[in-house]
Amino acid sequence: MAKTEIRIGGLGGQGVILSGIIIGKAASIYDGKHSTLIQAFGPEARGSACSAQVMIDDNAIGYPYVKTPDILVVMSSAAYTQFVPELGDSGMLLYEEELVDPKDLPAGVKTYGIPATRIAEELGRRLVLNIVMVGFFAGVTGILSPKAVEKAVLASVPRGTEDLNLKAFKRGFEHGESLVKGN
Amino acid sequence: MDLEGYPKYLPLKGEEQVIIRPLKATDEAGLLDFFSVLPEQDRLFLREDVTRPEVIQGFVQNIDFDSVMPLLAEHEGKIVGDATLHLTRHGWTRHVGQIRMVVARKFQHRGLGTAMARCLVRHAVSLGLDKLLAEVVDNQIAAKRAFEKLGFKQEAVLRNQVRDIHGVKRNLVILSNDVSHIWETMEAMVADFSPTYGG
Numbered sequence: 001m002a003k004t005e006i007r008i009g010g011l012g013g014q015g016v017i018l019s020g021i022i023i024g025k026a027a028s029i030y031d032g033k034h035s036t037l038i039q040a041f042g043p044e045a046r047g048s049a050c051s052a053q054v055m056i057d058d059n060a061i062g063y064p065y066v067k068t069p070d071i072l073v074v075m076s077s078a079a080y081t082q083f084v085p086e087l088g089d090s091g092m093l094l095y096e097e098e099l100v101d102p103k104d105l106p107a108g109v110k111t112y113g114i115p116a117t118r119i120a121e122e123l124g125r126r127l128v129l130n131i132v133m134v135g136f137f138a139g140v141t142g143i144l145s146p147k148a149v150e151k152a153v154l155a156s157v158p159r160g161t162e163d164l165n166l167k168a169f170k171r172g173f174e175h176g177e178s179l180v181k182g183n
Numbered sequence: 184m185d186l187e188g189y190p191k192y193l194p195l196k197g198e199e200q201v202i203i204r205p206l207k208a209t210d211e212a213g214l215l216d217f218f219s220v221l222p223e224q225d226r227l228f229l230r231e232d233v234t235r236p237e238v239i240q241g242f243v244q245n246i247d248f249d250s251v252m253p254l255l256a257e258h259e260g261k262i263v264g265d266a267t268l269h270l271t272r273h274g275w276t277r278h279v280g281q282i283r284m285v286v287a288r289k290f291q292h293r294g295l296g297t298a299m300a301r302c303l304v305r306h307a308v309s310l311g312l313d314k315l316l317a318e319v320v321d322n323q324i325a326a327k328r329a330f331e332k333l334g335f336k337q338e339a340v341l342r343n344q345v346r347d348i349h350g351v352k353r354n355l356v357i358l359s360n361d362v363s364h365i366w367e368t369m370e371a372m373v374a375d376f377s378p379t380y381g382g
Contacts, residue, residue, distance in 0.1 A: 015373030041375045050375040124311020127369055158368035163309030 003057040004143055007069040007086065009079025010096075012041055012048045015130030016075065020052025022134050022152045023144070027056040029155075030148035036064035049078055056143065073137060074100050075116070075129070094140060094176075096133070112140045112179050119171050128168035131157070135169035139176020146173060191302065193256075195293045201263065203302055206253035210262070211243045214255070217262035217287065224348045225285060228320060252306055254299055256290070263287040266299035268307055268315075278313040278363075284326070297329040304333050304360065313363040320345055321354040335360040 006023065010016040017039045028035040034057045041050035053066035072087045073094045074080040080100045087093060090108040097113030105111065114136045120129040131153060138149040150169060157165040190204035206214070218226065218233035231238050246253070249272055256264030266284040271277050282303050286296045300317075307315055317335055319326045335358040344355035 010375075012375040013373060015375065017375050018372050048375075124309075125366065127366060127373055130373060156372075158365065158372070160305075160308055160362075160365035161369050163305065164311060167309065 003055065003059075003061070004071065005066040005069045006054040006056070006071045006073065007051060007066050007083050008054065008073040008075075009049070009051040009083045010075030011078070012050050014075045015127070016050050017041065017052050018156065019073070019130045019134050019137075020054045022131075022149070022156050023137060024054050024056070025156060026138075026144050026149040026152035027054075030151045031144050033058055034061050036061050038064055038066070049076075049082065051079065051083065071137075071141060073133060075133060076100065092141065094133070094137060096129075112136070112176065114172065114175050116172065119175070120168060123164060123167055123171065125164060128165055131165045131168035132172035132175075135172025135174075136176040137172075138169075139173040139178075140180055141176075142180070149173075191298075193295065193298050195290070195295065199258065201290070201295060202257040203254055203264075203299060204257065205248070206243065206246060206255055208243050208246060210255065211239055213257075213260075213262045214242065214265070215239045217265065220287075221285065222288060225288070227348055228345060229285065230283075252303065254302055256286070256295055256299060258290070263290045264295050264299055266296075266303055268303040270310070270312075278311075279316060280307045280310075280312045280314075281316045281318075282307075282330075283317070292325055296326065297332055300329060300333055304362065308362050308365055313361065313366075315360040315362060317358045317360075319356050319358065320347070321356055322347075327356065327358065330358050330360075333360065334362070 008016050008020050020037050020039060024035040024037045027033045036055045038053040041048065055061050055064055068088045069086055069091060070088060071092045072083055074083065075096045077100055080095065087109060089106045093102060093109055093111045095102055095113050096116050098115050098117060102111055116129050116132040117126060119132045120126050134149060134153065138144055138146055153165055153169050154162055190202045193201045193203055195201055215236055226233065233239065250270055252268040254266045255262050264286040269281040282300055284296055284299060304315060317330050337356055338359040339357040341355040343352040346352050
């Protein structure tokens with residue numbers, strides 16, 4: 001697999017960094033690839049902009065900063081506005097479709113939306129929005145094995161919350177997979 | 184509703200094994216048998232007259248896991264325990280679930296009640312509930328202990344609330360289990376905030 005640069009953006013409280021950790025963990029620990037994570041967040045706990053940069057490669061990674069993401073995952077409108085100019089002409093945009101309204105994108109950019117917050121609320125906890133998004137990422141991109149991501153989710157979430165987080169992952173994954181198959 | 188992980192096989196003391204599984208539409212006769220042979224003393228505290236076939240028929244014909252999650256314990260083809268998680272999907276107590284349980288005498292004090300309650304607590308957490316309630320009569324010491332093992336604590340006592348088989352009024356103990364703390368760690372993890380940031 002060629003090097004894949006991923007940028008995940010959103011607001012504090014959406015679990016942006018944890019999404020990056022899970023994707024990186026799935027790639028490096030459970031799928032045998034190399035991965036790096038860079039995280040950035042504002043000083044406030046909630047509502048401030050934050051982002052994670054994840055790099056995945058079959059080979060060792062010498063430079064961990066994402067310059068031109070192949071995949072941009074955005075969970076807020078502000079993150080979309082801030083990071084979409086970085087996206088390559090043939091990049092992929094995954095977005096929270098009830099919070100982000102993508103427009104004026106280069107023709108080559110593939111876009112996939114999911115109502116992740118609503119799905120998380122339907123499942124019983126808005127908190128699992130980021131896990132829905134991780135599942136969606138896995139379902140759309142196919143760059144990681146679903147089993148690896150599932151294991152990374154289970155290894156990353158607190159004890160007692162595994163079942164709901166697993167449901168969140170599956171809902172996101174199925175939604176992503178169905179969009180790709182439909183295209 | 185997706186009910187992964189069932190049936191569960193529970194070994195009991197004495198090399199016996201019990202199957203824990205959700206109620207099915209075909210359980211009508213088995214459930215009626217189970218409730219019919221329960222001692223009257225055990226049936227007295229149930230909310231409905233479960234010896235009436237139409238009541239049991241109502242249970243099995245109206246299975247709706249979004250409102251009630253019913254688990255049965257089965258041993259050698261016979262039902263030996265019934266535990267339910269009651270949900271309120273709308274309104275101001277939709278974060279609260281109530282557990283009700285009855286276990287055949289022969290299978291009491293063998294860990295079956297605790298195991299069934301544990302299944303329901305886990306299911307409640309997976310539904311995102313914050314709080315669970317259970318009611319026991321003050322002399323149901325073993326049942327109270329079983330719930331306490333799972334984190335339930337006494338929250339209220341309704342004095343002389345129930346009348347037992349001998350006509351004696353007894354106190355009803357309301358136990359609660361605040362499971363919201365399970366999510367506190369997750370909340371901290373998704374805060375996207377470092378306590379050491381900036382200093």
